[in-house]
Amino acid sequence: MKSIVCVKRVPDTEARIRIAGDGGSIDPSGVKFVLNPYDEFAVEAALKHREGAGQGEVTVISVGDAASAETLRTALAMGADTAVLLKADRAPEGLAAARALAAEIREREYDLVLFGMKAIDDDLQAVGAMTAEILGIPVATAVTEFSVADGRVTAHREIEGGAEVIELRMPCAITLTKGAYEPRYASLKGIMAAKKKPLEEKPANVEGTGAPAMALSLPPERQAGRIVGQGPDAVPELLRLLRTEAKVI
Amino acid sequence: MAGIFAFAESRDGELRKSAYEVVTAARKLADAMGTEVHAVALGSNGAGAAVGELARYGADKIFVGECDAFEKYSPEGFTLVIATFIKEHGCDAAVFPATVLGKDLAPRVAARLGVDYLSDATALEAEGGSVSITRPRYAGKVFAKSTVTDKPAVVSIRPNVFQPVENAKAGEVESLNVEMGNADFGAVVKEIMAAASEKLDVSEAPIVISGGRGLQSPDNFKLLEELADAFGGKAAVGASRAVVDAGWRPHGDQVGQTGKTVAPTLYIAVGISGAIQHLAGMRTSRFIVAINKDPEAPIFKVADYGIVGDLFQILPRMTEEVRKMMG
Ligand SMILES: Cc1cc2nc3c(=O)[nH]c(=O)nc-3n(C[C@H](O)[C@H](O)[C@H](O)COP(=O)(O)OP(=O)(O)OC[C@H]3O[C@@H](n4cnc5c(N)ncnc54)[C@H](O)[C@@H]3O)c2cc1C
Ligand SMILES: Nc1ncnc2c1ncn2[C@@H]1O[C@H](COP(=O)(O)O)[C@@H](O)[C@H]1O
Numbered sequence: 001m002k003s004i005v006c007v008k009r010v011p012d013t014e015a016r017i018r019i020a021g022d023g024g025s026i027d028p029s030g031v032k033f034v035l036n037p038y039d040e041f042a043v044e045a046a047l048k049h050r051e052g053a054g055q056g057e058v059t060v061i062s063v064g065d066a067a068s069a070e071t072l073r074t075a076l077a078m079g080a081d082t083a084v085l086l087k088a089d090r091a092p093e094g095l096a097a098a099r100a101l102a103a104e105i106r107e108r109e110y111d112l113v114l115f116g117m118k119a120i121d122d123d124l125q126a127v128g129a130m131t132a133e134i135l136g137i138p139v140a141t142a143v144t145e146f147s148v149a150d151g152r153v154t155a156h157r158e159i160e161g162g163a164e165v166i167e168l169r170m171p172c173a174i175t176l177t178k179g180a181y182e183p184r185y186a187s188l189k190g191i192m193a194a195k196k197k198p199l200e201e202k203p204a205n206v207e208g209t210g211a212p213a214m215a216l217s218l219p220p221e222r223q224a225g226r227i228v229g230q231g232p233d234a235v236p237e238l239l240r241l242l243r244t245e246a247k248v249i
Numbered sequence: 250m251a252g253i254f255a256f257a258e259s260r261d262g263e264l265r266k267s268a269y270e271v272v273t274a275a276r277k278l279a280d281a282m283g284t285e286v287h288a289v290a291l292g293s294n295g296a297g298a299a300v301g302e303l304a305r306y307g308a309d310k311i312f313v314g315e316c317d318a319f320e321k322y323s324p325e326g327f328t329l330v331i332a333t334f335i336k337e338h339g340c341d342a343a344v345f346p347a348t349v350l351g352k353d354l355a356p357r358v359a360a361r362l363g364v365d366y367l368s369d370a371t372a373l374e375a376e377g378g379s380v381s382i383t384r385p386r387y388a389g390k391v392f393a394k395s396t397v398t399d400k401p402a403v404v405s406i407r408p409n410v411f412q413p414v415e416n417a418k419a420g421e422v423e424s425l426n427v428e429m430g431n432a433d434f435g436a437v438v439k440e441i442m443a444a445a446s447e448k449l450d451v452s453e454a455p456i457v458i459s460g461g462r463g464l465q466s467p468d469n470f471k472l473l474e475e476l477a478d479a480f481g482g483k484a485a486v487g488a489s490r491a492v493v494d495a496g497w498r499p500h501g502d503q504v505g506q507t508g509k510t511v512a513p514t515l516y517i518a519v520g521i522s523g524a525i526q527h528l529a530g531m532r533t534s535r536f537i538v539a540i541n542k543d544p545e546a547p548i549f550k551v552a553d554y555g556i557v558g559d560l561f562q563i564l565p566r567m568t569e570e571v572r573k574m575m576g
Contacts, residue, residue, distance in 0.1 A: 011387065013506050013525065013526050013529070014525055014526075015387075016390075017387045026387070037506075037507055038507070094365045094366060095360065095364070095366070120388060121386065122386055123368070123369065123386055123387070123388060124367070124368050125352050125356070126355075126356035126359075126366050127356075130360040130366070133356075133360035133361055134360055137435065138324075138434070138435030138436035139324070139436060140324075140436055141352070142349060142352070142353070144500060154439075157349070158349070158499075158500060158501040159350070159441070160348060160349060160450035160453055161444050161450045162441055162442050162443040162444045163441070163442045163444075163501075164440070164441050164442075165438070165439045165440040165441075165442075166324075166436055166437065166438050166439065167436070167437050167439050168436045168437075169435040169436075172435065172436065177500075177507075178493075178503070178507050178508070213395060214393040214394065214395045215393070215394045215395070216386075216391045216392070216393050217391065217392050217394070218390075218391055218392075219385075219389060219390075219392055219532075219533070222537070222550075222551040224549060224550045224551070225537075225553035225555065226553075226554060226555070227544070227549065227555045227556070227557055228554050228555060228556055229557075230557050230558050231556070231557075231558035231559065231562060231563065232562045232563050232565075232566040234556045234558070234563075235556070235563060235566045235567045235570050236570055238538065238554055238556060239567075239571065242515065242536070242538070243574070246515075246535075246536045246553065246554075248514045248515045248535065248536050249515065
């Protein structure tokens with residue numbers, strides 16, 4: 001089975017986000033960048049299925065700047081076989097990202113295309129579904145676990161107040177959320193091996209930057225409120241405040 | 250006059266709360282842009298019975314597409330029907346709920362229409378003939394406002410942010426032809442399993458009570474469930490990642506950067522330290538209450554009200570007082 005996993009380089013979850021001078025982007029200085037956590041689930045899922053089948057190939061693809069090569073190396077160190085960097089001035093988002101990915105994927109042989117459910121920088125939760133739509137292949141989003149048999153994928157996902165089972169005809173796309181695929185750490189051996197694995201670089205097929213210009217602002221700081229009291233005796237006062245001051249109960 | 254498209258989500262023949270929020274948001278845009286709201290609801294035969302309600306919140310026209318194949322969500326069927334509807338009717342903006350279904354459907358529709366899509370909007374405004382959208386990025390560490398020039402502007406709105414407002418319109422009901430015949434879809438929902446209990450989902454509940462490692466064991470979550478019950482079916486129980494990873498609570502209950510984003514009216518964090526990744530999922534809640542024995546816990550920095558102390562003493566008292574209060 002041939003799997004393609006789309007991965008994005010994003011600021012770490014701990015990163016302090018500051019708005020750059022242009023007001024429309026963030027200041028990357030001092031920010032640590034990582035492989036998008038949801039994409040780790042996708043890489044892990046691809047590796048698990050390769051291991052389960054005892055054969056197969058996992059290719060990771062990223063659209064982004066030169067530094068995204070590092071992110072691809074992380075995925076190679078986890079165990080992916082090959083990587084492709086589609087170079088752009090910066091990682092495109094939304095439809096532009098989907099178009100660039102689809103242009104590359106279309107030229108390849110594959111059974112499965114995996115994505116993270118969302119990139120934690122733009123928080124869009126769209127590129128997987130959009131890429132699949134452009135490729136004209138079925139897709140299931142927000143999947144926690146899936147199995148592969150007889151040219152079909154059976155995927156599980158959680159919905160409000162329950163779960164759904166979706167059956168897909170292959171080739172197909174899946175976007176992954178937290179669930180059955182706890183990402184492995186790259187071993188030292190994996191990190192060494194990753195250095196020798198093929199990483200192809202070529203220009204991305206993107207026009208413009210994708211999304212329209214944005215004006216960024218910081219959310220109003222949440223002010224620390226008040227400590228109503230200590231222990232259970234503070235409960236009546238808390239409820240009184242919630243009812244009369246906050247008016248939420 | 251192209252109109253604002255509003256997707257009214259339903260399940261088992263009943264409209265979801267998000268449907269009223271979507272119509273409310275669409276109504277506001279339509280008023281600002283001098284146009285109409287066209288709501289679309291899809292479901293199995295007979296599902297249309299409930300849609301009249303949408304008129305009260307501002308739908309000028311309500312289109313109902315019923316067929317057996319729509320008893321469950323049909324990703325490709327819904328995409329086809331909606332993309333076709335929008336191509337035929339035209340619209341300035343298409344508003345979806347940022348629910349599991351909405352977030353699956355909206356980007357597909359956008360891609361099929363060849364336009365971009367923005368998710369989880371917290372504000373929509375008309376600017377000239379365009380729509381400007383405000384939405385969180387970096388898990389709400391910043392908000393981005395952009396003016397979308399694509400027609401339509403395809404957007405999903407964050408649950409619980411656009412409170413339904415009554416603004417009655419004609420709400421003429423028309424039926425949409427959605428007979429799928431023997432359409433050959435590549436992705437089909439085979440089964441829907443309802444969670445063991447008919448509890449509200451954390452992403453939809455007006456009150457969310459979340460527990461963390463401070464609860465000490467999975468059994469102790471019954472303390473939170475009792476408190477939730479005391480609020481009379483308005484509250485859901487959430488969890489921090491620490492307790493989800495420990496297997497105490499299901500993944501679907503996790504609040505935070507790699508879990509659900511919630512914005513309830515009241516969020517009560519019990520035995521949760523307030524790690525940045527947890528805050529990412531709940532900081533836009535209207536009111537936050539923290540219960541923690543450690544006065545230095547970071548959760549108190551974002552909480553409106555806090556009680557310092559042992560949750561095992563505080564929770565039973567709170568349940569008792571809430572029961573009294575709710576009569
Ligand atoms: C990439 C990444 C993604 C993540 N995503 C998420 C996410 O989506 N959601 C999330 O929640 N976390 C997430 N985390 C984990 C996060 O960093 C924290 O580890 C986690 O939130 C801690 O959970 P906790 O508050 O339950 O536990 P702890 O941090 O251990 O806090 C327990 C709290 O309980 C209090 N306590 C103990 N006993 C009592 C008592 N008897 N009475 C009252 N209070 C008591 C303690 O004072 C303490 O503050 C993520 C981490 C990473 C690296
Ligand atoms: N620039 C990119 N390069 C590669 N994959 C991407 C890129 N942007 C998004 N993706 C993939 O699409 C998923 C969803 O991203 P998003 O829609 O931006 O939240 C991510 O988890 C990645 O798997």
